[in-house]
Amino acid sequence: MYLLCLTLLSISTLSSAIPTTTKNVVVYRYGDPIDIQCKSDVSSSWGPGPICKQTGKGMQFLYGIDGNQECGWEIDSQKTMNYIRSLLNAEANLVCRIAMTPDEFPFYIPFTIPLWGKDEVDHVHVGIHLNFIFHAEKGKIVAVAAYPVREPVIQHGVNGSILQLHGPSKWFQSHTFRDYIIEHAAPSPNEMMQVVAFWGGFTLVSTLTVASTFYLFVLKPHILQSVPGGQQKKDG
Numbered sequence: 292m293y294l295l296c297l298t299l300l301s302i303s304t305l306s307s308a309i310p311t312t313t314k315n316v317v318v319y320r321y322g323d324p325i326d327i328q329c330k331s332d333v334s335s336s337w338g339p340g341p342i343c344k345q346t347g348k349g350m351q352f353l354y355g356i357d358g359n360q361e362c363g364w365e366i367d368s369q370k371t372m373n374y375i376r377s378l379l380n381a382e383a384n385l386v387c388r389i390a391m392t393p394d395e396f397p398f399y400i401p402f403t404i405p406l407w408g409k410d411e412v413d414h415v416h417v418g419i420h421l422n423f424i425f426h427a428e429k430g431k432i433v434a435v436a437a438y439p440v441r442e443p444v445i446q447h448g449v450n451g452s453i454l455q456l457h458g459p460s461k462w463f464q465s466h467t468f469r470d471y472i473i474e475h476a477a478p479s480p481n482e483m484m485q486v487v488a489f490w491g492g493f494t495l496v497s498t499l500t501v502a503s504t505f506y507l508f509v510l511k512p513h514i515l516q517s518v519p520g521g522q523q524k525k526d527g
Contacts, residue, residue: 317394318430319354321473325432326351329387329404340387341404344453352423354432355471358460360423363453372450375415378406391432404437408445415448423460427471434466 319325327350329340339349344363352358366372377383385404390397408417420442426434440458448454462471 316392316430318392319427319432320430321355323354323393324351325354325389327387327389328399329385337388341385341456352425352460354430355427355462355473357462360421360456360458360460362456364456365453366448366450369450372415372448375406375417375448375454376410379408379410379415379417387437389432389435392430400432400435402435402437405439407439407441413449416445417448417454418442418445419454419456421456421458423458425460425462425471426464426466427462428465 326339326348328337329349330336331338331340341362341364342349343361344365345361350360350362352360366375374383378385385406386401387404388399388401391400392398404421406417408415418439418441420440421437422440423437424435425432446452446454463469464471
């Protein structure tokens with residue numbers, strides 16, 4: 292019994308000694324809104340983009356949730372018109388990025404949003420269907436891509452019109468093309484240590500309890516019976 296009490300005291304001391312100030316890893320939760328950033332056609336700085344006429348904000352996606360993107364990109368100036376012409380002629384790229392995690396200072400995954408069509412003298416023809424695919428695991432985005440898909444009709448664009456960009460977004464599991472599986476965030480080191488300490492202590496206590504019971508009710512009587520005069524000494 293003394294050994295059992297000492298073991299319980301040691302386990303209690305070990306559990307209380309585990310640090311509780313370990314910083315948890317910041318990850319996305321299922322359904323979290325995710326904004327993309329793009330290089331502006333006006334400056335080289337990062338910002339929301341393209342700006343959608345419907346919301347006044349950049350494109351947004353939901354972590355782990357397949358959906359459909361609708362974004363009206365307004366050709367609101369001659370400068371924007373010239374920028375779209377340069378995209379169609381492959382003279383410029385709509386360079387974008389997305390945060391791998393929602394940390395304060397995250398790593399970013401770069402990608403481009405390609406536009407295709409034809410540049411005419413007084414207008415443009417633009418393919419407006421885009422597919423977006425994401426690869427993610429354990430609350431982190433590991434890859435993203437966007438690509439155009441030809442539709443029977445492409446949009447006629449002039450200064451003042453709105454390009455109705457649209458298309459599905461699809462999430463895949465890790466580095467595969469399997470459907471994304473809803474995952475729980477990985478436990479923090481502190482949580483892992485607590486689990487290990489609990490199950491280690493539980494296993495040790497259970498083993499000692501079984502061993503003590505076996506000794507008292509099975510092994511000890513057998514030893515006493517096997518020693519000459521042992522049973523008489525016990526009875527005496």
